[in-house]
């Protein structure tokens with residue numbers, strides 16, 4: 001088990017479409033295990049394989065809804081969005097690959113995803129609230145899409161300015 005390095009904005013691995021997983025082997029199991037460990041260490045609610053430099057269609061999520069007892073810990077392979085609700089939800093979103101900044105993003109409030117688990121068994125996940133948001137955010141990562149692509153150009157410019165300032169401070 002190992003915490004892997006998280007790719008940051010500007011790394012091309014974040015902008016490419018990830019490949020389908022074809023082999024469900026020990027390497028995949030190890031990847032998923034490392035991704036959980038990396039996500040927990042970074043205190044994230046989700047992490048996609050491209051974020052650890054692996055261009056495969058895999059993501060993990062660990063969603064704790066404060067108003068509910070429910071905790072969803074998921075590892076999804078080759079996920080497909082099969083349904084989205086008509087209602088839209090707006091909530092603040094951040095990303096481990098763009099640390100320190102966040103912005104309100106509008107997304108369908110409810111979605112259903114079909115995928116495989118790391119053992120190659122088909123799974124279907126339906127969710128609303130934070131779970132729906134995390135599922136869509138991580139699915140975006142597999143298509144090279146980041147949450148900053150889903151906000152207005154003006155908000156994006158302001159967010160990137162703030163992000164660059166934070167990075168500069170960190171490098172000093």
Ligand code: NI
Nearest residue numbers: 094095096097
């Ligand atoms: Ni992200």
